[in-house]
Amino acid sequence: MTRTSDLVIVGAGIVGLAHAVEAVARGLTVTVLERDERAVGASVRNFGHGCVTAQTGDALVYAGRAREEWLRLGEEAGFGVAECGTVVVARSAEERAALEELAAERDGEVELLDPAAVVSRVPVRADGLHGGAFLRRDLRVEQRRAVGAIATWLAGQPAADVRFSTPVLGVDAGSDGCVVRTGRGDVxxxxxxxxxGHDLDRLLPDVADDAGLRRCVLQMLQVRTxxxxxVGPAVLTGSxxxxxPALAGTAGAAALRERWGTERPDLLDAVVNHMLTQLPGGDLVVGDTHHYARTPDPWSSDGLDELLLAETRALxxxxxxxxxxxxxxxYADAPGEFLVRPAGPAATAVAVTSGIGMTTALGLAPAVLDTVPL
Incomplete structure (x- = not known):
């Protein structure tokens, strides 16, 4: 399978496909290589939540660009993308204060809600509510179909060659181009x-070491009520x-973290982000907990699942x-939100290292390709 193209992309998750889509739009020829017969990693195991408003810095810029690309690709590749927004539920004074700070900073993007307005939008318990906020720019993507649909759409483009079940064994990058060695021949x-993604250390261990890459393991659930x-919009909570980052940097969030250090250390210890989205059939995706290690233990914890279920019942x-x-x-974790590093004269390693690949990858790819000498 010796082939020649302008760009070869290793990985057909959302980050790899985002770069392929952008490259084709720029008139480049692209070969995409994926070890599995379909995407089964972080790109399908998530909430399908395009969280635009709660980002900051480069992530906010990339998320805004990605939002427009999701809407376009949903139409062209044939998967669901809903401009549904997000309801953030406040069940304490500190949480309400954090939302008020965000609303003041993001004029027109954040609508503050009283308790009755929250209950009218999402089926949460009214007792103890301090109100909430609606983040109008956020999206919900049909995550279990989107990546496969984009790959199929991309394979139909004359300039793209998408190869599944093709494990990459190594990348040799020199001054006159690169050779990607696969189990089916060279590209x-x-x-x-x-x-x-999180397996960057399998191919480019020195790059991964230098970046401080490790793995973040999440526990998530699909539940039936x-x-x-x-549940039209995504639902976020105090955790x-x-x-x-746009919420975590507020004084309200700092006060909440301090109080939970005494009252809810279980949530802090498990690094819980309790949120939910609804799948097309009606079930809810509920999550998630976070554990960080270069080589995580393979075991799941029933206790963490029960913690998520208890929080969902209370909500x-x-x-x-x-x-x-x-x-x-x-998913891959490292200091900073994005890893973009040279891996030789003709290779670049790219990973979203903050769990926001679905939110930002389609906006990150143009910025990366602007720096690639093609």
Whole structure:
């Protein structure tokens, strides 16, 4: 399988596909190599949540660009993208204060809600509510179909060659281009972009070591409610305010973290971001917990699942909850939100190292390709 193209991309998750889509738009020829027969990693194990407003810095810029690309690709590749926004639920004075600070900073993007308005939008319990906020720019992507649909759409473009079940064994990048060695033969290109996610250390261990890469393991659930509910927007809670940077940087979030250090250390110890989205069939995706290690233990924890279920029962007015699926998500983690590093004269390693690949990858790719000598 010796082939020649302008760009070879390792990995057909959302980060790799984002670079392929952008490269084709620039008139480049692209070969995409994916070790599995379909994407089964972080790109399908997530909430399908395009969290635009709660980002800061480069991530906010990339998320804004990605939002427009998601809407375009949803139409062209044929998967669901909903401009549904996000409801952030405040169940304490500190959480309400954090939302008021964000609303003051992001004029027109954040609508503050009183308790009645929150309950009218999402089926949460009214008792103890301090109100909430609606983040109008956020999206919900049909995450279990989107990446496969983009790959199929991309394979239909004359300039793109998408190869599944093709494990990459190594990347040799020199001054006159690169050779990507695979289990099915060599692929030659002018430049390689390695989007191997948390497995970057398998291909480029020196780059991963230098970046301080490790793995973040999540526990997540798909649950069915005893009483059918409709949850149009994504739903974030106080624990989400400690995770997303535009909220985590507020005085309200700092005060919440201090209080939870005494009252809810279980949430802090498990690094919980309790949030949920609804799948097309009605089930809810609920998560998540975070554990960080270069080589994580392979075991899941029933206690963490029960913690998520208890938080969901306390949040929703939806009857009993039945767990339909349980899974562990894994993504690359390193200092900073994005890893973009040279891996030789004709290769670049790219990873989203903050769990926001679905939110930002389609906006990150143009910035990366602007720096690639093609």
């Amino acid at each position: 030659r290109a002018r430049h390689a972009i390695v989007c191997a 005893g009483t059918p509910v409709t 989400s305010m400690l995770r997303y 929703l007015d939806a009857g009993d909850l039945t767990v339909v699926r349980r899974w562990r998500g894994v």
